[in-house]
Amino acid sequence: MDTKPSLSSLGCRRLGRVPDPQGRPRRLLAHLNSESCASDLLKAAKCLRNSSDPDAQTVFVNPDLDPACAKLAYEKREHRRKLRRERANSSNINNTPTPNTTATVDHKDPTSFQNSSSA
Numbered sequence: 001m002d003t004k005p006s007l008s009s010l011g012c013r014r015l016g017r018v019p020d021p022q023g024r025p026r027r028l029l030a031h032l033n034s035e036s037c038a039s040d041l042l043k044a045a046k047c048l049r050n051s052s053d054p055d056a057q058t059v060f061v062n063p064d065l066d067p068a069c070a071k072l073a074y075e076k077r078e079h080r081r082k083l084r085r086e087r088a089n090s091s092n093i094n095n096t097p098t099p100n101t102t103a104t105v106d107h108k109d110p111t112s113f114q115n116s117s118s119a
Contacts, residue, residue, distance in 0.1 A: 014029075
């Protein structure tokens with residue numbers, strides 16, 4: 001990551017229970033010197049997901065939101081995930097192979113009709 005954020009005198013602190021019931025690492029609240037440092041860090045954080053380091057790909061940097069904004073952001077993410085799942089399910093349905101059904105007609109005798117199915 002190209003950005004090295006400037007921490008304020010408040011520094012950083014861990015959030016959450018010790019130990020977390022699901023075994024996840026505790027969140028880290030970092031106090032930065034300015035709003036521009038925070039926005040630079042948030043922009044640079046997107047690069048972590050494209051990193052070749054698998055540990056870096058699991059690091060997420062989020063803005064510190066008040067509870068109402070955090071709930072709205074969560075609902076927005078859930079809606080996006082739902083749409084993505086629905087799209088994936090509909091593409092799976094559309095890509096499901098259908099059995100080949102062919103019909104052969106003898107052009108000399110249009111009354112002869114031979115139907116063959118293969119599954």
